[in-house]
């Protein structure tokens with residue numbers, strides 16, 4: 455991970471430390487703080503182990519979490535008989551430092567389970583997900599224990615709950631919540647019986663990540679991740695709901711603060727025709743990252759259109775900010791700057807900065823910081839609005855074309 459992208463890794467504590475460095479040593483202090491963080495974040499990785507018997511739904515989950523359709527290039531093959539005994543890495547399509555690892559099912563005959571357990575270094579993963587389509591097996595328990603021993607969080611997930619709901623809903627006196635609770639309890643009691651201390655079980659459907667326990671799973675994973683990895687995980691998830699877009703927006707707000715500080719530190723260049731100074735290239739690359747994170751770049755839109763069986767034009771219908779879909783250049787940044795009056799910009803900057811009072815003094819110290827902050831926050835708001843319209847259009851297209859658009 456390099457460049458502007460590494461600003462995604464800052465935590466609230468880092469922002470506070472950064473402000474303290476500024477108070478202590480001024481802009482020089484900021485500079486060396488940012489340099490040291492840049493080195494540290496260049497190597498940040500998020501490694502997620504996905505385990506379970508063959509056919510349980512591991513590959514489908516890996517694809518769903520990366521927002522990759524099963525027919526797309528780079529997708530984990532689903533519906534196939536597992537023959538490999540290797541752990542296969544699947545990188546996230548836009549965040550090269552996020553990897554999912556597809557573990558081979560341990561239920562194949564003659565599979566050297568013991569050798570596998572001995573030779574696998576479980577401590578290299580940040581957390582593990584163990585998938586079952588029915589009940590957790592002895593091998594699942596073995597893997598859960600290996601991760602537990604390595605001190606890594608494990609989440610136990612029961613896939614294909616959409617199938618269970620469909621089958622059970624025909625029963626007399628059916629109550630969905632009660633049925634789901636029963637399935638959760640069955641899973642938990644079998645795991646407790648196998649001496650797994652506090653099993654965390656979540657029900658989900660790979661074809662509808664917003665339903666059932668997936669939102670809870672996401673929250674739990676985030677609460678157990680290191681501060682550095684939280685934002686990274688949140689922005690890596692697909693835009694399957696407005697709530698998912700909102701969590702990305704919140705993660706991107708902090709990213710913007712840091713880009714603004716960097717801009718204040720590297721100094722301002724006067725913008726021709728405007729009485730302000732900033733680094734246009736830095737703002738443009740910030741906008742590019744936000745756009746890609748929100749899935750609004752050409753490639754993501756093209757893939758989404760294909761997935762839900764519609765056109766990019768249809769996905770864009772009703773969106774109000776055309777600039778979002780165009781080329782992001784310095785010229786565009788100047789146009790966006792001209793649109794917003796400096797007075798209005800200052801008001802927004804004050805509002806955004808209210809919760810980090812120390813940064814406000816930096817804001818006064820350098821115009822480039824304020825301009826960058828305001829520009830990126832305004833752009834973020836417009837891109838979030840656009841992403842929500844695109845999501846609504848995608849959902850409408852998917853429901854008009856049955857069989858298309860799993861997850862929408």
Ligand SMILES: Nc1nc2c(ncn2[C@@H]2O[C@H](COP(=O)(O)OP(=O)(O)O)[C@@H](O)[C@H]2O)c(=O)[nH]1
Pocket residue numbers: 506507508509510511512513514515531532533534536613614615616617658659660661
């Ligand atoms: N209905 C439903 N089918 C699923 C779900 N997850 C996986 N499947 C199906 O289960 C089969 C095996 O899935 P796959 O991901 O290849 O399992 P793996 O062998 O563990 O990687 C495929 O036909 C998938 O389409 C799910 O959440 N709901």
Ligand SMILES: [Mg+2]
Pocket residue numbers: 509512513514530531532536556
């Ligand atoms: Mg598989």
